[in-house]
Amino acid sequence: MTNRIHGCNEMKRQLEMTCDLHSDLFECADRLVLYNARFDEYGIIIHDGGNSYSVIQFCPWCGKKLPNSKRDLWFDTLKASGYDNPAKQKIPMEFTTDEWYRRQRKRNKRARW
Ligand SMILES: [Zn+2]
Numbered sequence: 001m002t003n004r005i006h007g008c009n010e011m012k013r014q015l016e017m018t019c020d021l022h023s024d025l026f027e028c029a030d031r032l033v034l035y036n037a038r039f040d041e042y043g044i045i046i047h048d049g050g051n052s053y054s055v056i057q058f059c060p061w062c063g064k065k066l067p068n069s070k071r072d073l074w075f076d077t078l079k080a081s082g083y084d085n086p087a088k089q090k091i092p093m094e095f096t097t098d099e100w101y102r103r104q105r106k107r108n109k110r111a112r113w
């Protein structure tokens, strides 16, 4: 996963940062951003005691455009397979990581040829 994330130094440093005090990145005030592979989205962590973050479109350090979130596509794709409530249902493994859209991308490529 680390080889395909947005690569400017500051973003990299942030995403690869580990903290001895906090194993949960939402608890660590030093962590500013996260990358959610499942949705292919970047976010600014909101340290309010929960697990929330605000999706960002541009890198806060270098200003580069970040990938568009695939959150909607994730829900739509699951829905098309009969999972209308993925939060409550046991979804296929590939949908818990970035695997699902990588596969889809491969499939699309093949279709174009
Ligand atoms: Zn910490």
Ligand SMILES: [Zn+2]
Residues within 6 Å of the ligand: 006, 007, 008, 009, 011, 059, 060, 061, 062, 063, 064
């Ligand atoms: Zn950057």
